Amino acid sequence: xxxxTSDRELIQACRRGERDAFRELxxxxxxxxxxxxLRFSGNESLAMDIAQDTFLKLFSTMADFRGDAAFSTWVYxxxxxxxxxxxxxxxxxxPIADDLIAVLRAPCDSLRAVLHSEMREKVRAAVETLSxxxxxxxxxxxxxxxxxxxxxxxxxxxxxxxxxxxxRAHKALERRLSNV
Amino acid sequence: MSDWxxxxxxxxxxxxxxxxxxxxxxxxxxxxxxxxxxxxxxxxWAVPTAIAACVMVLLxxxxxxxRAFASSDPAAVAKLVAHKPVVKTAPVSLxxxxxxxxxxxxxxxx
Numbered sequence: 001x002x003x004x005t006s007d008r009e010l011i012q013a014c015r016r017g018e019r020d021a022f023r024e025l026x027x028x029x030x031x032x033x034x035x036x037x038l039r040f041s042g043n044e045s046l047a048m049d050i051a052q053d054t055f056l057k058l059f060s061t062m063a064d065f066r067g068d069a070a071f072s073t074w075v076y077x078x079x080x081x082x083x084x085x086x087x088x089x090x091x092x093x094x095p096i097a098d099d100l101i102a103v104l105r106a107p108c109d110s111l112r113a114v115l116h117s118e119m120r121e122k123v124r125a126a127v128e129t130l131s132x133x134x135x136x137x138x139x140x141x142x143x144x145x146x147x148x149x150x151x152x153x154x155x156x157x158x159x160x161x162x163x164x165x166x167x168r169a170h171k172a173l174e175r176r177l178s179n180v
Numbered sequence: 181m182s183d184w185x186x187x188x189x190x191x192x193x194x195x196x197x198x199x200x201x202x203x204x205x206x207x208x209x210x211x212x213x214x215x216x217x218x219x220x221x222x223x224x225w226a227v228p229t230a231i232a233a234c235v236m237v238l239l240x241x242x243x244x245x246x247r248a249f250a251s252s253d254p255a256a257v258a259k260l261v262a263h264k265p266v267v268k269t270a271p272v273s274l275x276x277x278x279x280x281x282x283x284x285x286x287x288x289x290x
Contacts, residue, residue: 026203034198048202055206123192142193174185 007071014062022059029072030055032144033079039139040083042128054082069153076146076154080136087132126176134169137162 010028013021030051037050057078065074127138133155140151148166152159251257 023203026206030198030202031195034202035195038196039193048199048205051198051202052205055202059206119188120192123188127189127193138189139193142189143195170185173189174182177185177188 008067011062011065011071014059025058026055029058029075032072033075035143036076036079036139037083039124039127039143040132040135041086042124046086050079050082050086053086054079057082073150073153076140076144076150077156080140080154083136084132123173123177126173129176130169130172134165134172137165138169138173141166 007028010021010025014025033054034047034051037054038044038047041047041050054075058075065071127135130138136155137151140146140154146154148159148162151162155162251260
Protein backbone atom coordinates (compact mmCIF):
# COMPACT_ATOMS: atom_id res chain seq x y z
CA UNK A 1 0.00 0.00 0.00
CA UNK A 2 1.47 3.31 -1.06
CA UNK A 3 -0.60 5.54 1.16
CA UNK A 4 -0.84 4.98 4.86
CA THR A 5 -4.41 4.90 6.13
CA SER A 6 -3.91 7.88 8.41
CA ASP A 7 -2.48 9.97 5.59
CA ARG A 8 -5.24 8.92 3.21
CA GLU A 9 -7.98 9.87 5.66
CA LEU A 10 -6.28 13.17 6.36
CA ILE A 11 -5.96 13.98 2.67
CA GLN A 12 -9.59 13.20 2.05
CA ALA A 13 -10.59 15.38 4.97
CA CYS A 14 -8.41 18.19 3.62
CA ARG A 15 -10.08 17.87 0.24
CA ARG A 16 -13.40 18.29 1.97
CA GLY A 17 -12.01 21.50 3.46
CA GLU A 18 -11.91 20.37 7.07
CA ARG A 19 -9.79 22.80 8.97
CA ASP A 20 -8.73 20.34 11.65
CA ALA A 21 -7.39 18.01 9.00
CA PHE A 22 -5.14 20.74 7.63
CA ARG A 23 -3.84 21.38 11.10
CA GLU A 24 -3.22 17.69 11.70
CA LEU A 25 -1.38 17.32 8.41
CA UNK A 26 0.68 20.38 9.27
CA UNK A 27 1.57 18.95 12.67
CA UNK A 28 2.60 15.67 11.06
CA UNK A 29 5.00 17.23 8.59
CA UNK A 30 6.03 20.63 9.98
CA UNK A 31 9.27 19.45 11.60
CA UNK A 32 10.38 17.53 8.53
CA UNK A 33 9.67 20.46 6.23
CA UNK A 34 11.25 23.05 8.49
CA UNK A 35 14.32 20.91 9.21
CA UNK A 36 15.06 20.39 5.54
CA UNK A 37 14.51 24.08 4.82
CA LEU A 38 16.77 25.14 7.70
CA ARG A 39 19.57 22.69 6.97
CA PHE A 40 19.47 23.61 3.30
CA SER A 41 19.33 27.38 3.70
CA GLY A 42 21.26 27.75 6.94
CA ASN A 43 19.02 30.65 7.88
CA GLU A 44 15.99 30.61 10.17
CA SER A 45 13.97 33.32 8.48
CA LEU A 46 14.59 31.84 5.04
CA ALA A 47 13.63 28.44 6.39
CA MET A 48 10.34 29.94 7.61
CA ASP A 49 9.69 31.38 4.16
CA ILE A 50 10.48 28.07 2.50
CA ALA A 51 8.31 26.10 4.94
CA GLN A 52 5.45 28.55 4.50
CA ASP A 53 5.64 28.29 0.72
CA THR A 54 5.77 24.51 0.94
CA PHE A 55 2.63 24.22 3.07
CA LEU A 56 0.72 26.77 1.03
CA LYS A 57 1.59 24.83 -2.10
CA LEU A 58 0.71 21.57 -0.35
CA PHE A 59 -2.73 22.76 0.74
CA SER A 60 -3.53 24.45 -2.55
CA THR A 61 -2.54 21.45 -4.70
CA MET A 62 -3.96 18.74 -2.48
CA ALA A 63 -6.43 17.83 -5.24
CA ASP A 64 -3.52 17.08 -7.61
CA PHE A 65 -2.13 14.35 -5.38
CA ARG A 66 -3.05 11.10 -7.09
CA GLY A 67 -1.58 8.70 -4.57
CA ASP A 68 0.89 7.08 -6.99
CA ALA A 69 3.73 7.66 -4.54
CA ALA A 70 3.82 7.94 -0.79
CA PHE A 71 2.39 11.18 0.53
CA SER A 72 5.63 11.86 2.41
CA THR A 73 7.53 11.63 -0.89
CA TRP A 74 5.20 14.21 -2.36
CA VAL A 75 5.82 16.50 0.60
CA TYR A 76 9.57 16.02 0.23
CA UNK A 77 9.31 16.88 -3.44
CA UNK A 78 7.47 20.09 -2.61
CA UNK A 79 10.01 21.18 -0.03
CA UNK A 80 12.93 20.30 -2.32
CA UNK A 81 11.39 22.44 -5.07
CA UNK A 82 10.71 25.28 -2.66
CA UNK A 83 14.33 25.20 -1.42
CA UNK A 84 15.78 25.18 -4.93
CA UNK A 85 13.39 27.95 -6.04
CA UNK A 86 14.43 30.12 -3.12
CA UNK A 87 18.07 29.47 -3.93
CA UNK A 88 17.54 30.48 -7.53
CA UNK A 89 15.67 33.62 -6.55
CA UNK A 90 18.13 34.85 -3.95
CA UNK A 91 21.61 35.97 -4.83
CA UNK A 92 23.09 34.11 -1.94
CA UNK A 93 21.60 32.46 1.10
CA UNK A 94 23.14 33.74 4.29
CA PRO A 95 24.65 30.50 5.44
CA ILE A 96 25.69 30.63 9.02
CA ALA A 97 24.73 34.01 10.38
CA ASP A 98 21.78 32.83 12.43
CA ASP A 99 23.58 29.80 13.77
CA LEU A 100 26.55 31.94 14.64
CA ILE A 101 24.31 34.33 16.56
CA ALA A 102 22.74 31.35 18.31
CA VAL A 103 26.18 30.15 19.35
CA LEU A 104 27.13 33.57 20.65
CA ARG A 105 23.88 33.84 22.58
CA ALA A 106 24.08 30.36 24.01
CA PRO A 107 25.37 30.13 27.55
CA CYS A 108 28.86 28.71 27.48
CA ASP A 109 28.51 26.20 30.28
CA SER A 110 31.53 24.24 29.33
CA LEU A 111 34.39 24.25 26.93
CA ARG A 112 33.18 20.98 25.51
CA ALA A 113 29.84 22.44 24.54
CA VAL A 114 31.55 25.32 22.80
CA LEU A 115 33.87 23.02 20.89
CA HIS A 116 31.00 20.78 19.85
CA SER A 117 29.04 23.77 18.73
CA GLU A 118 32.03 25.10 16.82
CA MET A 119 32.51 21.79 15.06
CA ARG A 120 28.85 21.68 14.06
CA GLU A 121 29.16 25.19 12.68
CA LYS A 122 32.16 24.21 10.60
CA VAL A 123 30.39 21.15 9.23
CA ARG A 124 27.29 23.17 8.39
CA ALA A 125 29.38 25.90 6.81
CA ALA A 126 31.14 23.26 4.71
CA VAL A 127 27.80 21.75 3.67
CA GLU A 128 26.59 25.16 2.63
CA THR A 129 29.44 25.54 0.19
CA LEU A 130 28.19 22.54 -1.78
CA SER A 131 26.16 23.02 -4.93
CA UNK A 132 22.37 23.09 -4.32
CA UNK A 133 21.83 19.59 -5.73
CA UNK A 134 24.62 18.03 -3.68
CA UNK A 135 23.56 19.94 -0.58
CA UNK A 136 19.96 18.81 -0.92
CA UNK A 137 21.04 15.18 -1.28
CA UNK A 138 23.17 15.51 1.86
CA UNK A 139 20.35 17.17 3.82
CA UNK A 140 17.79 14.55 2.83
CA UNK A 141 20.24 11.79 3.70
CA UNK A 142 21.44 13.07 7.05
CA UNK A 143 18.59 15.23 8.34
CA UNK A 144 15.76 12.95 7.29
CA UNK A 145 17.67 9.68 6.95
CA UNK A 146 16.14 8.89 3.56
CA UNK A 147 17.36 6.04 1.41
CA UNK A 148 18.92 6.66 -2.01
CA UNK A 149 15.67 5.63 -3.68
CA UNK A 150 13.61 7.99 -1.54
CA UNK A 151 16.02 10.86 -2.23
CA UNK A 152 15.85 10.05 -5.94
CA UNK A 153 12.05 10.23 -5.86
CA UNK A 154 12.08 13.50 -3.93
CA UNK A 155 14.65 15.09 -6.22
CA UNK A 156 13.27 13.69 -9.45
CA UNK A 157 16.44 11.88 -10.51
CA UNK A 158 17.83 8.36 -10.52
CA UNK A 159 19.30 6.58 -7.52
CA UNK A 160 22.60 6.46 -9.39
CA UNK A 161 22.62 10.24 -9.66
CA UNK A 162 21.94 10.47 -5.93
CA UNK A 163 24.82 8.11 -5.20
CA UNK A 164 27.11 10.16 -7.42
CA UNK A 165 26.08 13.44 -5.79
CA UNK A 166 26.58 12.04 -2.30
CA UNK A 167 29.93 10.59 -3.23
CA ARG A 168 31.15 13.90 -4.63
CA ALA A 169 29.72 15.73 -1.63
CA HIS A 170 31.57 13.44 0.77
CA LYS A 171 34.85 13.93 -1.02
CA ALA A 172 34.43 17.70 -1.03
CA LEU A 173 33.46 17.72 2.64
CA GLU A 174 36.38 15.51 3.64
CA ARG A 175 38.76 17.92 1.95
CA ARG A 176 37.19 20.92 3.66
CA LEU A 177 36.89 19.31 7.06
CA SER A 178 40.28 17.63 7.11
CA ASN A 179 41.67 20.24 9.50
CA VAL A 180 38.67 20.29 11.85
CA MET B 181 33.80 7.99 2.55
CA SER B 182 35.14 7.95 6.08
CA ASP B 183 32.93 7.03 9.01
CA TRP B 184 34.15 10.13 10.77
CA UNK B 185 32.71 12.43 8.09
CA UNK B 186 29.52 10.38 8.08
CA UNK B 187 29.23 10.75 11.83
CA UNK B 188 29.96 14.45 11.79
CA UNK B 189 27.32 15.06 9.14
CA UNK B 190 24.74 13.07 11.07
CA UNK B 191 25.63 14.96 14.22
CA UNK B 192 25.57 18.40 12.61
CA UNK B 193 22.49 18.09 10.41
CA UNK B 194 20.04 16.87 13.01
CA UNK B 195 16.33 17.62 12.58
CA UNK B 196 14.87 20.59 14.44
CA UNK B 197 11.43 21.56 15.68
CA UNK B 198 9.44 24.02 13.62
CA UNK B 199 8.52 27.24 15.44
CA UNK B 200 4.88 27.69 16.45
CA UNK B 201 4.83 30.90 14.45
CA UNK B 202 4.82 28.86 11.24
CA UNK B 203 1.14 27.87 11.57
CA UNK B 204 0.18 31.50 12.13
CA UNK B 205 2.04 32.50 9.02
CA UNK B 206 0.38 29.78 6.95
CA UNK B 207 -3.08 30.80 8.13
CA UNK B 208 -2.55 34.42 7.17
CA UNK B 209 0.15 34.51 4.51
CA UNK B 210 -0.82 37.97 3.27
CA UNK B 211 -0.58 39.63 6.65
CA UNK B 212 2.60 37.87 7.70
CA UNK B 213 5.74 39.79 7.15
CA UNK B 214 8.28 38.14 4.96
CA UNK B 215 11.85 38.35 6.05
CA UNK B 216 12.99 39.96 2.86
CA UNK B 217 13.14 43.66 3.62
CA UNK B 218 12.10 46.18 1.02
CA UNK B 219 14.98 48.05 -0.41
CA UNK B 220 15.22 51.64 0.74
CA UNK B 221 14.06 54.22 -1.79
CA UNK B 222 17.59 55.59 -2.18
CA UNK B 223 18.94 52.17 -3.21
CA UNK B 224 16.04 51.48 -5.54
CA TRP B 225 16.68 54.73 -7.43
CA ALA B 226 20.48 54.59 -7.32
CA VAL B 227 20.99 52.40 -10.39
CA PRO B 228 18.54 54.20 -12.74
CA THR B 229 19.94 57.56 -11.61
CA ALA B 230 23.50 56.44 -12.29
CA ILE B 231 22.55 55.16 -15.75
CA ALA B 232 20.74 58.40 -16.57
CA ALA B 233 23.76 60.43 -15.43
CA CYS B 234 26.12 58.37 -17.61
CA VAL B 235 23.85 58.84 -20.64
CA MET B 236 23.69 62.59 -20.06
CA VAL B 237 27.46 62.84 -19.74
CA LEU B 238 27.94 60.91 -22.95
CA LEU B 239 25.42 63.05 -24.81
CA UNK B 240 26.86 66.29 -23.50
CA UNK B 241 30.42 65.43 -24.44
CA UNK B 242 31.63 67.60 -27.37
CA UNK B 243 32.12 65.80 -30.62
CA UNK B 244 35.76 66.00 -31.60
CA UNK B 245 35.67 64.73 -35.12
CA UNK B 246 37.77 67.51 -36.53
CA ARG B 247 40.53 67.51 -34.06
CA ALA B 248 43.99 67.62 -35.57
CA PHE B 249 45.73 64.37 -36.03
CA ALA B 250 49.41 64.33 -35.37
CA SER B 251 51.42 61.20 -35.36
CA SER B 252 54.67 59.94 -36.76
CA ASP B 253 53.60 56.33 -36.34
CA PRO B 254 52.84 54.77 -39.76
CA ALA B 255 50.47 52.28 -38.19
CA ALA B 256 48.41 55.04 -36.59
CA VAL B 257 48.28 56.96 -39.87
CA ALA B 258 47.20 53.83 -41.73
CA LYS B 259 44.47 53.24 -39.17
CA LEU B 260 43.20 56.78 -39.55
CA VAL B 261 43.18 56.49 -43.31
CA ALA B 262 41.33 53.22 -43.13
CA HIS B 263 38.59 54.83 -41.02
CA LYS B 264 38.44 58.04 -43.04
CA PRO B 265 38.49 57.46 -46.71
CA VAL B 266 39.12 61.11 -47.45
CA VAL B 267 42.02 62.52 -45.51
CA LYS B 268 43.16 65.99 -46.11
CA THR B 269 46.89 66.11 -46.07
CA ALA B 270 49.17 69.02 -46.69
CA PRO B 271 50.96 68.89 -50.02
CA VAL B 272 54.41 67.59 -49.63
CA SER B 273 57.00 69.79 -51.22
CA LEU B 274 60.11 68.11 -52.27
CA UNK B 275 63.07 70.39 -52.00
CA UNK B 276 66.21 69.26 -53.67
CA UNK B 277 69.27 70.98 -52.52
CA UNK B 278 72.45 70.59 -54.38
CA UNK B 279 75.55 72.58 -54.84
CA UNK B 280 75.74 71.84 -58.47
CA UNK B 281 73.12 71.53 -61.11
CA UNK B 282 71.09 68.42 -60.65
CA UNK B 283 72.34 65.75 -62.89
CA UNK B 284 71.63 62.16 -62.89
CA UNK B 285 74.58 60.22 -61.74
CA UNK B 286 75.16 56.58 -62.47
CA UNK B 287 74.16 55.67 -59.01
CA UNK B 288 70.76 57.46 -59.44
CA UNK B 289 71.29 59.46 -56.34
CA UNK B 290 70.67 63.17 -56.28
